[in-house]
Amino acid sequence: MxxxxxxxxxxxxxxxxxxxxxxxxxxxxxxxxxxxxxxxxxxxxxxxxxxxxxxxxxxxxxxxxxxxxxxxxxxxxxxxxxxxxxxxxxxxxxxxxxxxxxxxxxxxxxxxxxxxxxxxxxxxxxxxxxxxxxxxxxxxxxxxxxxxxxxxxxxxxxxxxxxxxxxxxxxxxxxxxxxxxxxxxxxxxxxxxxxxxxxxxxxxxxxxxxxxxxTGYWWPPRPRGWQPEPVLRDFLASGPAPVFVGFGSLAGTRAEQYTGLAVDALRRAGCAACCRLVCGGASPTTCWGSATCRTTGCSPGWPPSPTTAAVAPPEAGCGQGCPRWPCRSRTTSRSGRPG
Incomplete structure (x- = not known):
């Protein structure tokens, strides 16, 4: 029926x-x-x-x-x-x-x-x-x-x-x-x-x-025909699995601020990272590396794999995109408290 x-x-x-x-x-x-x-x-x-x-x-x-x-x-x-x-x-x-x-x-x-x-x-x-x-x-x-x-x-x-x-x-x-x-x-x-x-x-x-x-995650459909840029694939293949950081739709007006916070925290932790700063904007920003950052476009439907950890705010399109592969995920509240 x-x-x-x-x-x-x-x-x-x-x-x-x-x-x-x-x-x-x-x-x-x-x-x-x-x-x-x-x-x-x-x-x-x-x-x-x-x-x-x-x-x-x-x-x-x-x-x-x-x-x-x-x-x-x-x-x-x-x-x-x-x-x-x-x-x-x-x-x-x-x-x-x-x-x-x-x-x-x-x-x-x-x-x-x-x-x-x-x-x-x-x-x-x-x-x-x-x-x-x-x-x-x-x-x-x-x-x-x-x-x-x-x-x-x-x-x-x-x-x-x-x-x-x-x-x-x-x-x-x-x-x-x-x-x-x-x-x-x-x-x-x-x-x-x-x-x-x-x-x-x-x-x-x-x-x-x-x-x-x-129930488990409701995975968003992947955009038709989208492929990651070669530089991103090269980064993922160049070393240990990175940490994925996503800030959701609200990062659009604070991209530079969030970039600095993420890079500083990851540098202190000694982690390689792929950090998507804008999930919902017209030109999402992605950076990777523990000491330096480069930027490129990244589809909201394709976070990196494999990933050792993922951090995202409550917007589930970001949180659900992260732990799709073997990794430990962490969702945070607006104040940064795990949720």
Whole structure:
């Protein structure tokens, strides 16, 4: 039986790319897949041969440069309108990422089920503090769980989510529901969430409830016909496996700063490195070597192999591109804390 699947690819390149990989696998299983994504990242979907519904806005404009509440507010308004417009589409199930969580209201308005396809482990656990926060250290098992739950119950703590659910429900003609009530419904129904993360990178927390699962990475499709430059292949063949460092879409405005940080850290560690500084930009930057750096273009779909270690921020397109080969991977939060 063919199921019409609508995936909410809300976010930047690192969020959309894994959903393109997931969508390809679902299509191969015989389902009809559409991904809703912001226009700058629609090509990731269409290049994979999947249908794409474009959404207005681009979260990257609100996430780069100086933090601006007005930029977050403008983006959230665009997101509400874009998601509300999906109500008229035909779908049997909606798959929601962390950033696409407000689309649960769209599924309710459509009268179809939804489930989570998360790229970050945001559900409460005592094993570590909330990964999408600035916390640098554990708060203890009770404190870790409570802090993560508050992120669900008090979303106004973040300007991007402030009042978003309220506006979504009003726009869709649904009765009001507080974030706390929504979270309790989510937990009482054991709303299923599958995490596109390797269990070798993140073992499933023992205190997670049933319905929260770690599935392994959803590999993005490799760009058609792309081949690495000979100089990169020569570098990989010239010595021990390097360390791979990726900074995600947010590095575009701080490439020089991040280059300096990465090179200094790798020099101190005495490591050879391949460092991709811009996963999502039009001209991604790659450097390698422990003492000197050279730059060239590098496809987001082709990190080096083999790799001894990988470091990446929470955007899964970067994190998922790293540990594809035998290596130990490490994902960091915005503050640099392992996550």
């Amino acid at each position: 063919t199921t019409k699947v609508l995936i909410m690819g809300i976010g930047t390149r690192g969020d959309v790319a894994p959903y393109a990989g997931l969508g390809v696998r679902l299509r191969e299983a015989g389902h009809e897949v559409t991904i809703a994504a912001h226009e700058p990242y629609a090509e990731l979907v269409t290049d994979a041969g999947l249908a794409c519904v474009t959404l207005p806005g681009d979260p990257l404009t609100a996430l780069t440069g100086r933090i601006s509440i007005s930029a977050f507010r403008d983006y959230s308004e665009q997101l509400v309108e874009g998601l509300a417009g999906l109500r008229e589409r035909e779908a049997d199930v909606l798959l929601l990422g962390v950033a696409g969580a407000p689309a649960c209201h769209v599924a309710e308005a459509m009268g179809v089920p939804s489930m989570g396809v998360h790229l970050q482990p945001v559900d409460p656990t005592g094993d570590f503090p909330p990964v999408m926060s600035l916390l640098r250290r554990s708060l203890g098992r009770w404190g870790n769980r409570r802090a993560a739950r508050l992120a669900f119950e008090v979303p106004a703590a973040g300007p991007l989510l402030s009042g978003l659910g309220v506006r979504m429900r009003a726009r869709l003609g649904l009765p009001p529901m507080t974030p706390r009530a929504l979270y309790r419904r989510r937990e009482s129904t054991r709303w299923p969430v599958f995490h596109g993360v390797s269990p070798l990178v993140l073992p499933r927390p023992a205190d997670w409830r049933p319905g929260l699962e770690i």
